[in-house]
Amino acid sequence: MSVWTPFTGGQMEYWRQVRESGGFNLEGISVPRGTTGLMSYDCEREDVRYPYPVLVERYARFGLHRYNMCNATNLQFHHLKKVSLTMICQAIYFITLAACDPATSPVTLELGVAEGCRKPGRSLSLTCFIARPLGTPSEPVQLPNTELVVVDDAQLPCWPSDFNDTQRFYEVKESELQDNDWIRLNLELALCTNDRNLEVSDLSQLQIVNVLIEGIQGNATLQAAAANVYITFKGLAMSRVGELGEHVVRKVIIRRAINELTGCMTLLGGYGFSIGEATEERFIPRPSFISLYEAGNIVPFRGPMTGPPLGGFIGRKAIELGLFPDYRQD
Structure with missing residues (x-):
C-alpha cells in the first residue's frame, strides 16, 4: 500500500507537468525541494554553461540527422536553443535547436535523445526517440527506459x-x-x-x-x-x-x-x-574545474539548484570561489 506524503505528492505533480510539457518547455515548473528533476539550460545565454557541451551538440546533430533521414530534408544545424536532461548515469536529453536550409525558412526542432547502457566494447549506445518541428501536436511524453529504448x-x-x-x-x-x-x-x-x-x-x-x-x-x-x-x-x-x-x-x-x-x-x-x-x-x-575557473575558462553556473553542487572539500572550495552563486545553504 502506497503512503501519500507532501513530498511524494510534490514529485508526482512535478513529473505530471514534465510529461505534459513534453520535457521541452519547463519554464515555470519548479523542482520539489529535496529532490532532483530535469536540469534545464538556456543555451543562447552566454553566461550559462551546461555539462559536456561538445557531446551535447553532437547529440543534437544526431537527432537532426534522424529527422532529415526520415523526412527527406536537408536541414543544417545552426545553434542550440535550450537543453534539459535527467541527472542519471544514462541520461535523457530534451534538446531544442535551430536548423536552416537555403531553400526554406529557419526551423526550430525538438529532439529527444537517450543514452543506453554502456557495455564492454560498446561505449556508444544512443537512441533518438523524438525528432519533430516545434509546435507539432504530441501526446504527453513518457520518459523512456534506456534499457528498452535501444x-x-x-x-x-x-x-x-x-x-x-x-x-x-x-x-x-x-x-x-x-x-x-x-x-x-x-x-x-x-x-x-x-x-x-x-x-x-x-x-x-x-x-x-x-x-x-x-x-x-x-x-x-x-x-x-x-x-x-x-x-x-x-x-x-x-x-x-x-x-x-x-x-x-x-x-x-x-x-x-x-x-x-x-x-x-x-x-x-x-x-x-x-x-x-x-x-x-x-x-x-x-585539469580540475577549479583550476579551469581560476584560469578564467569557466563561467559561474546559473540555474535551478536542487541540492548541493558537490560534497567535501572540492564542493566547499567551489562555493567559496563563486562557481555556484545561486546556491544557498539553510
Whole structure:
C-alpha cells in the first residue's frame, strides 16, 4: 500500500507537468525541494554553461540527422536553443535547436535523445526517440527506459579480415564524405561517448582514412537505414585505448538501425575494445574545474539548484570561489 506524503505528492505533480510539457518547455515548473528533476539550460545565454557541451551538440546533430533521414530534408544545424536532461548515469536529453536550409525558412526542432547502457566494447549506445518541428501536436511524453529504448541490441561484429566482397561492403569514396557528414558525426559520437572531455580542437584534428558500409538488410549502400559502418581514422593524439600519437590509425565500428514502428534511430558503437585489440583502458588526467575557473575558462553556473553542487572539500572550495552563486545553504 502506497503512503501519500507532501513530498511524494510534490514529485508526482512535478513529473505530471514534465510529461505534459513534453520535457521541452519547463519554464515555470519548479523542482520539489529535496529532490532532483530535469536540469534545464538556456543555451543562447552566454553566461550559462551546461555539462559536456561538445557531446551535447553532437547529440543534437544526431537527432537532426534522424529527422532529415526520415523526412527527406536537408536541414543544417545552426545553434542550440535550450537543453534539459535527467541527472542519471544514462541520461535523457530534451534538446531544442535551430536548423536552416537555403531553400526554406529557419526551423526550430525538438529532439529527444537517450543514452543506453554502456557495455564492454560498446561505449556508444544512443537512441533518438523524438525528432519533430516545434509546435507539432504530441501526446504527453513518457520518459523512456534506456534499457528498452535501444531497438537493436545485437552484438557488434568483429572487424572483418578483408573487405573484398563488394556485394557485402560498400567502400565510401573520398568525394562522398563531404556530402555525407553523418559519417564523421558517427565517428565523433563514438569518441566523445568514450571520452566526454574531448574538445572541439581534438575532433578537428581527426582524419578519416577509410569507410566501409555493410548492409544489414539487403545490399550495402550509403543510404542503408540498417548498416554496420567500419571507420579507420588518425589524428587523435591522446586515447584511452591503443597506442598514443596522432599518427596511429585507429578503428571504430558503428551499427545503425531504425525501428520502422516507432521511428527511433539507434547507434551502437565500439572504439578499441570492439575490434578485438588486446589493450587496457588508461586514465587521461584532466585539469580540475577549479583550476579551469581560476584560469578564467569557466563561467559561474546559473540555474535551478536542487541540492548541493558537490560534497567535501572540492564542493566547499567551489562555493567559496563563486562557481555556484545561486546556491544557498539553510
